[in-house]
Structures are given as C-alpha cells and as structure tokens.
Amino acid sequence: MEEPQKGKTMEAIHSFILASVLVLCPTSLPADTSSITADAEQSRSAGTFTAPRMLFESAVVPAVAAEIPLQESSPVTETYVQDENTKSVSAQHADVEEKEAQETVSVESKAVNEQEEEDGPEIADPLVPFNRVMFHVNDKLYFWVLKPVTQVYSHIIPEDFRIVFSNAYDNLKAPVRMLNNLLQLRLKAAGNELIRFLFNSTAGIGGLGDVARDALGIKKQEADFGQTLGHYGVGHGFYIVLPVLGPSSLRDTVGFAGDRLMYPLTYVSKDVLPVEATVGIAAHEKVNDTSFRIGDYESFKESAVEPYVSMRDAFVQHRKKKVEQSDPISKKR
Amino acid sequence: MNLKGKGMKRQLIIMMLLLCLIFPVSAVAGAALETVKGHADRVMEVLRDPALKPESAKKIKKDRIRAVSVKMFDFAELSKRTLARNWERFNPDQQKEFIELYRSLLEDAYADKILSYTDEKIVFGKEVPLTEKTVEVRSTVLRKTGEIPIYYRVILKDGVWRVYDVVIEGVSLIGNYRAQFRKILSNKPPESLLETLRKKVDKG
Numbered sequence: 261m262e263e264p265q266k267g268k269t270m271e272a273i274h275s276f277i278l279a280s281v282l283v284l285c286p287t288s289l290p291a292d293t294s295s296i297t298a299d300a301e302q303s304r305s306a307g308t309f310t311a312p313r314m315l316f317e318s319a320v321v322p323a324v325a326a327e328i329p330l331q332e333s334s335p336v337t338e339t340y341v342q343d344e345n346t347k348s349v350s351a352q353h354a355d356v357e358e359k360e361a362q363e364t365v366s367v368e369s370k371a372v373n374e375q376e377e378e379d380g381p382e383i384a385d386p387l388v389p390f391n392r393v394m395f396h397v398n399d400k401l402y403f404w405v406l407k408p409v410t411q412v413y414s415h416i417i418p419e420d421f422r423i424v425f426s427n428a429y430d431n432l433k434a435p436v437r438m439l440n441n442l443l444q445l446r447l448k449a450a451g452n453e454l455i456r457f458l459f460n461s462t463a464g465i466g467g468l469g470d471v472a473r474d475a476l477g478i479k480k481q482e483a484d485f486g487q488t489l490g491h492y493g494v495g496h497g498f499y500i501v502l503p504v505l506g507p508s509s510l511r512d513t514v515g516f517a518g519d520r521l522m523y524p525l526t527y528v529s530k531d532v533l534p535v536e537a538t539v540g541i542a543a544h545e546k547v548n549d550t551s552f553r554i555g556d557y558e559s560f561k562e563s564a565v566e567p568y569v570s571m572r573d574a575f576v577q578h579r580k581k582k583v584e585q586s587d588p589i590s591k592k593r
Numbered sequence: 594m595n596l597k598g599k600g601m602k603r604q605l606i607i608m609m610l611l612l613c614l615i616f617p618v619s620a621v622a623g624a625a626l627e628t629v630k631g632h633a634d635r636v637m638e639v640l641r642d643p644a645l646k647p648e649s650a651k652k653i654k655k656d657r658i659r660a661v662s663v664k665m666f667d668f669a670e671l672s673k674r675t676l677a678r679n680w681e682r683f684n685p686d687q688q689k690e691f692i693e694l695y696r697s698l699l700e701d702a703y704a705d706k707i708l709s710y711t712d713e714k715i716v717f718g719k720e721v722p723l724t725e726k727t728v729e730v731r732s733t734v735l736r737k738t739g740e741i742p743i744y745y746r747v748i749l750k751d752g753v754w755r756v757y758d759v760v761i762e763g764v765s766l767i768g769n770y771r772a773q774f775r776k777i778l779s780n781k782p783p784e785s786l787l788e789t790l791r792k793k794v795d796k797g
Contacts, residue, residue, distance in 0.1 A: 382772075419737070426738050480739075552738045555709060563702030565789060566773040573772035574764045581763025 383509065383576045384498040394501035395568050401504065402557055406550055414551040424468045425548045430480070431460050431467020436522040440483035444491045444586045449481035456480065483586065485522070486515025490583035499572055504546075507575035625728040625747045626720045628754040632665040633715055633732070640710060655704050667755035668696045670748055674757055675767040676774060683783045691783075694790040695770075701794065715743075728754070 385391065414422065434457035441450035456472040464471040472478045489511050497510030508516065520526055525533065525541070564570040639645065639657045672692045673680050683691060718731040723746065730745040746758035746765075759766045777786050 423737055552736070555706065559702060559706045563698070564773065565698075565770070565793060566776050569773045569776045570769055573769050577764040577768060578762055 383496050383572065385572065386498055387500055391499060391501040392568055394503060395571070397503060398501065398506055399561075406547070407554065410547050410550045410554060413547050414554070417551075422548055422551050425544075426552070427460070427464070427470050428467045429545045429548070430470075431457065431464070432524055434460070434467075435524055436485075436519050437481055437483045439522045440485055440488045440519075441481055443485075443488045444483060446481070446483070446586065449483065452478050452481050453483075482582075484515055484582075485518030486512035486579070487582045487586050488518075489515055490579070491586040496576070496579070499575070507571055509575075509579075512579065623720075625749070625754045626717060626730045629665070629730045629732075629745045629747060629756065630717050632661055633717075635661050636707065637715065640708070651708065654708060658704065658707060659700060662700065665756055666696075667748060667750065667757050668692050670750070670755070670757040671695070671767060675770045676778075677771055679774065679778050679783075682778070687783050687787060690787055691790070694787065694794055697794045698790060712737075726750075727757075729760075 434453050438450050438453035438457065441447075441453055455476075456478055459472040459476065459478075460467045460470060463469075463475075473480070486509075494511050496512070500508050500510065500513060502508050502513065505516070525538065560570070561567055636658055639654055639661075642654075644650070645654050669692055672688070672695050675695070676683070676691070680688070714735040716733045716735060718733065721729045721731065723729055726749045728747050728749075730747060732743050732745070734741045734743055742762060744760040745756045746760065747754045748757050757767070774786060777789060
C-alpha cells in the first residue's frame with residue numbers, strides 16, 4: 261500500500277520542485293544578511309522603492325518600502341542555482357546529521373545575530389491591502405466561529421480524547437515529515453519519522469498514542485515542503501495572508517500544496533472519502549488543534565501594538581529559523 | 594593541633610586554587626543558566642503554590658511574578674535593543690518613560706498567559722555564548738501536545754545576568770517589537786509612539 265503511493269508522491273514532488281524553482285527565483289539564504297541589509301539600506305536612503313529585481317531575488321525589503329503598494333512587475337524567470345548550497349548539501353550532510361541542528365553555534369552566526377539586532381529578517385509585502393483585509397477576516401473568523409465552536413467542543417470532549425485525536429492527525433502527517441526530511445537530506449530525522457510512523461501506527465493503534473516518543477524516546481522531527489524549498493535556496497517571494505490558514509508566503513503556499521501531495525489522505529479514493537468528509541476531517545483537526553491553544557491568539561493581540569506587522573514579522577522569523585534548522589552544516593544553528 | 598590546623602588550611606587553599614584552575618570557565622559559564630533557571634523556578638513555585646490556588650489570590654500571584662520579573666529582566670537593555678537606532682531619537686525623559694511603558698505592556702500581555710500555565714514543565718538545556726557579555730540560555734516548555742523551545746538571551750552587567758530578549762520558536766521578542774515600533778516611527782515622532790503605548794497600557 262505504501263509503495264505505489266510513495267512513487268507517485270516522489271514524482272509529484274519532483275515536478276513541484278521544478279515548478280517552484282521556475283516560479284520563484286532562488287534567493288540568498290539568511291547567511292547573507294549582511295549583503296541584504298546593505299541592499300535594504302541603499303533603497304532606504306534612496307527613499308524610493310523601484311527595484312523589482314530585489315523583490316524577487318532577495319525577498320527582503322525594508323518594512324517602510326514594503327508598505328508602499330508596488331506596481332505589478334512580472335517575476336524574473338531566469339534561474340540560477342547557488343552552487344555553494346548544493347555542494348555543501350551533498351558532501352557533508354549525512355555525517356553531520358548525527359548532531360542536532362541546534363547543537364553548535366558558530367562564531368559567524370554570532371555576527372549575524374548581532375546584525376539582526378538592527379535589521380531583522382523582512383519580507384516583501386506588495387499585497388498589503390489584500391493581506392490586511394485577510395488578516396481582519398481571519399481575526400473575525402477566530403472570534404466569531406473558531407473560538408466559540410472550539411469552546412463547546414472542548415467542553416464536551418475530555419482532554420485525554422483530544423490528545424488521542426491530536427496524535428492520530430499527527431501520525432497521518434508522518435509521511436509528509438519523513439519525505440521532507442529525506443528531501444532535505446536529514447537522513448537520521450527521516451529514519452526517525454519512518455520508525456515513528458511504523459511504530460505508532462501499529463503499537464500505537466493507528467497513531468492514537470505516541471508510543472515512539474513515550475516508550476522509545478524518539479521525538480517528532482518537524483519538516484515541511486516550504487522549509488525544503490527554503491533549504492535549497494528558494495526565498496519567500498512575498499508575504500500573503502491566506503484565508504483560514506493565516507500568514508504565509510508565495511514559497512510556503514507552494515510548500516503547503518506540496519505537503520498535501522505527500523499527505524496519505526490525498527490518495528484515498530473519493531468513493532471511500534468524499535470531499536465533504538475530507539473537509540470535515542480538516543475542520544475537526546483545526547478545532548481539535550485550537551482546543552489546546554485557546555488564549556494564544558488573544559494574548560498575541562493583547563501584546564501587539566501593530567498586530568498586522570507583529571504577525572508578519574513573527575511568521576518571517578519563525579520560518580527563517582525552520583530553514584536554518586534544516587541545514588545544520590552551513591548555518592550551524 | 595595548631596600546626597595541624599594550619600596545614601589543613603593550607604591544603605584547603607591549595608585545593609581551592611586547583612579547583613579554580615580546573616573549573617573557572619564552567620563556573621562562570623553556568624552562571625547565566627543558573628540565574629535564569631532560578632528565576633523560572635521561583636515563578637513555577639508561585640504558580641504551583643496551593644495556598645495561592647483560589648481565584649481571589651490572582652492578584653497576589655501577579656505581584657509575586659512581577660517581583661521576579663523585575664530581577665529577571667533588564668528592561669533598560671531590552672528597550673534600547675528594541676528601538677535600536679531609533680533609541681537615539683528619544684530624549685532622556687522619553688527614554689525613561691518608554692522603558693516604563695514597555696515594561697507594563699509586556700507585563701500586562703504576558704501575566705495572564707503565564708498564570709494559565711499549571712502543569713507545563715520547563716527543561717533547561719544548555720547555554721550558548723553569543724558575545725563576550727551575552728549568552729543564550731536554552732529551555733524547552735513541555736506541553737501535552739508538544740514542546741516549545743524558549744531561549745533567553747542574557748547580558749552580564751555589574752556581575753549580574755539579566756534577560757534582554759526571549760526567543761520563542763525562533764521569534765525574538767525584541768525583534769518583533771522592533772518591527773512594530775519601526776513601522777510607527779517611520780512616519781511619526783517618538784511622542785506618538787509613547788502616546789500609543791500610554792493608551793495601550795491604560796486599557797490593559
């Protein structure tokens with residue numbers, strides 16, 4: 261049952277990587293923040309933002325400039341591959357995989373840290389008007405729909421059951437994590453996810469319990485396709501707030517679609533699992549997931565002075581960290 | 594007797610000197626972690642104190658946590674690093690007020706959040722030097738459905754380690770506020786930011 265699915269999935273992933281490389285230009289990874297900052301500095305002092313090239317190549321523009329609605333400019337279609345990245349990836353990856361991504365902090369990264377104190381990672385935001393509306397829609401969606409539904413739900417379903425659901429949904433996503441770890445050449449993490457999937461699906465009764473973590477001490481190894489793209493040098497492109505799903509970018513939206521292709525339920529026949537059921541499952545997963553984080557969004561809003569900017573920045577920082585974690589060698593963080 | 598005592602004393606001194614030679618780095622290096630851990634333990638004590646369990650004791654809890662936070666954080670450093678190059682645009686009085694307002698904002702925002710924690714566990718990992726005077730202390734909060742990495746960035750001033758940034762799942766607190774404040778300060782004077790903060794803090 262696993263085999264043909266996997267073949268199909270791999271094929272899909274390959275075409276996806278190809279497509280995304282064509283759509284998005286590879287961009288400089290966070291290691292080059294110094295040059296990016298220099299770029300940003302330049303355009304800031306110039307006072308205008310007239311560099312579409314920068315938008316698609318570095319995906320980093322000063323927030324000030326990002327607020328100015330940009331004129332539509334067609335994405336540059338020329339592609340170049342950063343040889344530095346691809347080389348290091350194949351050569352040393354496997355053996356250093358033993359070490360956790362966070363194990364070592366190199367001296368260079370300190371310098372970058374200090375640099376970021378001044379200019380944090382930023383993202384192009386040409387869709388500000390749309391994004392702000394979506395941000396507002398999602399906000400209302402949370403307070404008017406998701407929160408009340410979740411409150412009733414967690415009132416009815418005891419926490420232990422909700423944890424079981426959470427484990428089951430998580431187990432279904434194990435193939436996604438495994439394949440992405442594999443694509444990022446994090447072989448040990450991929451192996452761990454494989455063991456977790458096999459173990460939790462059997463001994464954990466279809467993933468209802470996280471036996472692999474509790475009994476074997478093998479922890480989940482998060483990985484997603486947006487991260488995989490970032491790992492190979494693909495930049496965000498631009499920021500986009502998706503309905504329901506929330507903050508994302510062009511890269512991560514492609515990543516989301518890629519992850520769906522690796523998701524087992526995508527390949528269950530429509531006869532067995534009609535569209536309504538798929539939507540129902542997704543909705544339940546969302547509610548179940550939210551039941552553990554009621555209050556998080558509220559305190560985010562309470563703490564923010566500029567909620568829209570705060571969320572965008574948190575998204576960029578969080579995703580940057582994820583991409584760095586996927587590459588323990590050149591970033592060593 | 595006297596002689597023996599002297600000899601023992603000398604031995605002790607030599608041993609201590611030796612110990613100092615062997616463990617100087619680790620002794621200093623562990624200090625940041627121990628400091629942060631100590632503060633975190635005290636907060637957890639307050640949260641778990643059965644005497645403070647009833648809802649009516651919420652205020653006492655908040656006050657005690659606030660007392661810890663004052664010792665734990667270097668709000669001046671935190672403010673300076675948040676505003677970064679905009680810090681210079683504030684005059685000394687404005688800087689002072691900013692520090693106070695920012696502190697209240699953070700307290701209001703996170704007090705309730707922290708109070709909602711009951712059975713979460715904090716595991717302290719290791720510390721990573723960032724610069725000569727700054728260190729990152731890494732911890733993980735264990736929740737029932739997963740783990741949240743929380744890193745404290747601390748700075749050594751006058752022999753005391755104090756937190757100047759908290760990085761949760763890769764998101765730096767001061768970095769996030771810097772982006773927000775920069776947005777406001779990009780087309781408004783420092784006074785407007787202070788006014789915005791005053792309103793925000795009053796409401797909370």
